[in-house]
Amino acid sequence: xxxxxxxxxxxxxxxxxxxxxxxxxxxxxxxxxxxxxxxxxxxxxxxxxxxxxxxxxxxxxxxxxxxxxxxxxxxxxxxxxxxxxxxxxxxxxxxxxxxxxxxxxxxxxxxxxxxxxxxxxxxxxxxxxxxxxxxxxxxxxxxxxxxxxxxxxxxxxxxxxxxxxxxxxxxxxxxxxxxxxxxxxxxxxxxxxxxxxxxxxxxxxxxxxxxxxxxxxxxxxxxxxxxxxxxxxxxxxxxxxxxxxxxxxxxxxxxxxxxxxxxxxxxxxxxxxxxxxxxxxxxxxxxxxxxxxxxxxxxxxxxxxxxxxxxxxxxxxxxxxxxxxxxx
Amino acid sequence: xxxxxxxxxxxxxxxxxxxxxxxxxxxxxxxxxxxxxxxxxxxxxxxxxxxxxxxxxxxxxxxxxxxxxxxxxxxxxxxxxxxxxxxxxxxxxxxxxxxxxxxxxxxxxxxxxxxxxxxxxxxxxxxxxxxxxxxxxxxxxxxxxxxxxxxxxxxxxxxxxxxxxxxxxxxxxxxxxxxxxxxxxxxxxxxxxxxxxxxxxxxxxxxxxxxxxxxxxxxxxxxxxxxxxxxxxxxxxxxxxxxxxxxxxxxxxxxxxxxxxxxxxxxxxxxxxxxxxxxxxxxxxxxxxxxxxxxxxxxxxxxxxxxxxxxxxxxxxxxxxxxxxxxxxxxxxxxxxxxxxxxxxxxxxxxxxxxxxxxxxxxxxxxxxxxxxxxxxxxxxxxxxxxxxxxxxxxxxxxxxxxxxxxxxxxxxxxxxxxxxxxxxxxxxxxxxxxxxxxxxxxxxxxxxxxxxxxxxxxxxxxxxxxxxxxxxxxxxxxxxxxxxxxxxxxxxxx
Numbered sequence: 001x002x003x004x005x006x007x008x009x010x011x012x013x014x015x016x017x018x019x020x021x022x023x024x025x026x027x028x029x030x031x032x033x034x035x036x037x038x039x040x041x042x043x044x045x046x047x048x049x050x051x052x053x054x055x056x057x058x059x060x061x062x063x064x065x066x067x068x069x070x071x072x073x074x075x076x077x078x079x080x081x082x083x084x085x086x087x088x089x090x091x092x093x094x095x096x097x098x099x100x101x102x103x104x105x106x107x108x109x110x111x112x113x114x115x116x117x118x119x120x121x122x123x124x125x126x127x128x129x130x131x132x133x134x135x136x137x138x139x140x141x142x143x144x145x146x147x148x149x150x151x152x153x154x155x156x157x158x159x160x161x162x163x164x165x166x167x168x169x170x171x172x173x174x175x176x177x178x179x180x181x182x183x184x185x186x187x188x189x190x191x192x193x194x195x196x197x198x199x200x201x202x203x204x205x206x207x208x209x210x211x212x213x214x215x216x217x218x219x220x221x222x223x224x225x226x227x228x229x230x231x232x233x234x235x236x237x238x239x240x241x242x243x244x245x246x247x248x249x250x251x252x253x254x255x256x257x258x259x260x261x262x263x264x265x266x267x268x269x270x271x272x273x274x275x276x277x278x279x280x281x282x283x284x285x286x287x288x289x290x291x292x293x294x295x296x297x298x299x300x301x302x303x304x305x306x307x308x309x310x311x312x313x314x315x316x317x318x319x320x321x322x323x324x325x326x327x328x
Numbered sequence: 329x330x331x332x333x334x335x336x337x338x339x340x341x342x343x344x345x346x347x348x349x350x351x352x353x354x355x356x357x358x359x360x361x362x363x364x365x366x367x368x369x370x371x372x373x374x375x376x377x378x379x380x381x382x383x384x385x386x387x388x389x390x391x392x393x394x395x396x397x398x399x400x401x402x403x404x405x406x407x408x409x410x411x412x413x414x415x416x417x418x419x420x421x422x423x424x425x426x427x428x429x430x431x432x433x434x435x436x437x438x439x440x441x442x443x444x445x446x447x448x449x450x451x452x453x454x455x456x457x458x459x460x461x462x463x464x465x466x467x468x469x470x471x472x473x474x475x476x477x478x479x480x481x482x483x484x485x486x487x488x489x490x491x492x493x494x495x496x497x498x499x500x501x502x503x504x505x506x507x508x509x510x511x512x513x514x515x516x517x518x519x520x521x522x523x524x525x526x527x528x529x530x531x532x533x534x535x536x537x538x539x540x541x542x543x544x545x546x547x548x549x550x551x552x553x554x555x556x557x558x559x560x561x562x563x564x565x566x567x568x569x570x571x572x573x574x575x576x577x578x579x580x581x582x583x584x585x586x587x588x589x590x591x592x593x594x595x596x597x598x599x600x601x602x603x604x605x606x607x608x609x610x611x612x613x614x615x616x617x618x619x620x621x622x623x624x625x626x627x628x629x630x631x632x633x634x635x636x637x638x639x640x641x642x643x644x645x646x647x648x649x650x651x652x653x654x655x656x657x658x659x660x661x662x663x664x665x666x667x668x669x670x671x672x673x674x675x676x677x678x679x680x681x682x683x684x685x686x687x688x689x690x691x692x693x694x695x696x697x698x699x700x701x702x703x704x705x706x707x708x709x710x711x712x713x714x715x716x717x718x719x720x721x722x723x724x725x726x727x728x729x730x731x732x733x734x735x736x737x738x739x740x741x742x743x744x745x746x747x748x749x750x751x752x753x754x755x756x757x758x759x760x761x762x763x764x765x766x767x768x769x770x771x772x773x774x775x776x777x778x779x780x781x782x783x784x785x786x787x788x789x790x791x792x793x794x795x796x797x798x799x800x801x802x803x804x805x806x807x808x809x810x811x812x813x814x815x816x817x818x819x820x821x822x823x
Contacts, residue, residue: 196689196690199690200674204674207668211665214657216647274670
């Protein structure tokens with residue numbers, strides 16, 4: 001009975017406009033930071049602003065970005081992040097390589113995604129049942145990495161599939177497939193969080209899990225689905241990597257977990273949950289890639305690059321913390 | 329002594345204090361009153377240095393003071409006792425008396441400090457407490473008194489007490505009152521924020537009323553009555569706190585036969601009809617709210633059975649009871665009643681996501697119309713829609729916490745403490761809306777420790793003591809004295 005159109009109130013529309021302006025302001029702020037950085041960097045090193053280099057940056061951001069986008073579901077749902085992404089990536093890479101070399105590309109792809117969903121469910125149900133995502137994913141990470149080594153017999157698994165090779169190296173309309181998939185993931189995941197019931201449930205559970213449970217939402221379902229998203233995203237990244245190099249190994253992506261988490265944090269997604277969007281994780285990944293690229297072009301040593309990216313994450317956390325205090 | 333002039337405070341576009349004037353003299357107790365959201369807390373937080381106003385001046389003894397941090401506030405001789413106590417339970421009492429005092433020097437032995445703390449404790453009526461005991465062994469009222477002792481030790485010249493008695497019983501309130509008199513007797517200007525009428529008339533010399541961020545000239549308490557004070561706060565007459573009861577009996581909605589679960593020591597049997605409001609009176613831990621939780625499915629049924637519309641009903645969790653058309657609102661809205669970081673419409677649609685979505689996709693148009701529908705039924709101002717629920721006043725938060733359930737069209741509403749921390753005006757509104765819902769056929773069961781509320785709102789009353797149902801009676805036949813007696817001295821009442 002509330003679904004009658006005639007009781008629209010103009011005051012309510014004004015209110016929603018205020019909220020929209022707030023979002024717009026945040027987006028503009030983010031873009032300004034990036035443009036300013038790109039301009040300054042472009043002056044000091046002209047290579048930085050070439051179109052080719054832009055592709056390099058987006059491509060570099062793609063792989064981390066896809067995982068960060070998927071990881072943002074966990075953060076938004078109030079489950080912080082997973083420390084198992086890199087290990088899961090290695091396991092998925094090995095599974096994809098093994099199944100593709102045995103059954104061919106299409107069946108291999110399907111089986112791999114099946115395994116990814118199962119891995120997500122296993123983690124999600126564990127976390128939903130026993131709490132702490134950090135400890136649980138740390139343990140699962142070891143399981144995944146170990147199983148990847150077992151499955152691959154600790155050696156390189158090679159594949160020979162033209163379809164996979166196309167996926168890994170093609171450039172439709174001059175843009176690498178990885179970048180297309182990265183942008184597609186960002187859009188789809190943004191739409192899921194913003195426009196679907198599941199997305200709203202994810203936000204509400206992150207905002208206040210007790211109120212979510214009291215409102216009759218299923219926390220275990222939301223947590224599990226967030227882990228499934230995270231696992232599927234990781235699987236997409238791992239498959240693209242195997243496709244590109246036609247091989248997989250159990251020690252792939254070693255030490256990448258911080259990069260994924262850094263992208264989520266630099267994107268400004270609150271660790272407390274219930275706020276933010278996967279699009280922010282994508283922007284975070286691009287920002288870090290820009291910085292990395294600039295430092296590479298200017299010959300910064302790897303140690304210095306690492307220091308600076310770490311410092312950026314610390315700065316990002318502090319700035320967003322202070323800003324949140326101000327807004328309230 | 330203290331004079332605040334033309335204080336302006338905005339949160340974003342919202343004007344919270346609009347050129348507020350406020351003044352207190354030495355040795356007087358000034359009540360600061362107003363509905364939730366009127367700006368009381370903001371005003372005292374400005375004095376405490378926790379909020380910084382956009383404009384206005386603060387003068388103490390004719391000297392302009394710039395208070396931009398709690399440190400400035402201390403230095404200006406202002407002491408602030410917040411609603412949420414700032415006591416460290418794991419420290420001894422004397423440490424809490426001198427907490428934040430940097431003048432004590434480096435050499436501080438417990439014995440010397442305890443001796444120093446003793447007179448301050450004595451003057452707030454805590455002479456029987458050894459300053460060396462740990463604060464966690466003290467009651468809430470005693471901790472409150474320790475905070476007042478802290479104000480004395482700092483020689484605060486202006487003391488601000490923000491709802492010091494909200495969580496206290498009558499006997500404990502008396503102790504706080506006498507400590508406040510001690511403060512004023514020493515020449516301290518006391519600013520006393522409260523919702524409780526008896527204290528205002530008992531304790532304060534003058535009253536300053538804030539309404540929608542506007543201040544009104546202070547009034548002499550002795551020239552006021554409860555009714556005129558409520559009118560001042562609301563800006564209109566409050567005709568009737570409680571709405572008229574319903575008439576006409578309808579069919580039985582829910583039947584409890586010998587049910588027992590955590591928090592109940594004896595089986596409970598109750599009936600409730602459609603269109604009826606059943607009030608369960610009882611103090612904290614009496615078992616009144618356990619009955620609601622059993623029906624909502626948040627605690628398991630140990631024995632007995634329930635019939636809902638004549639069919640056996642045994643919910644395992646909230647989702648179960650929600651599917652059966654039951655809505656449950658706990659007594660702690662901050663904990664599990666609202667999503668503080670999300671907007672009002674997002675809060676209101678939370679239990680009704682299936683209704684505002686199709687094939688898994690949300691319709692923002694439907695969400696907005698749902699929010700508008702609930703707001704019109706529950707008196708929530710649509711101009712709050714862009715605000716985060718956590719930034720609303722207590723009364724509006726409670727309306728959101730209750731109102732969100734209207735979206736699922738429930739046929740049984742369970743509410744614990746429907747008006748905890750809600751001011752007089754919003755309280756009357758909530759009672760009226762609940763009664764309107766009951767008149768529309770909804771069955772409402774609420775649990776409350778406020779005897780007046782149970783008697784005024786309910787059609788039928790059940791009294792609880794110590795995990796047992798003492799008796800049920802028609803509200804028309806019950807009196808405040810009888811209910812109070814039931815919920816405190818059950819053995820006498822049952823004999």
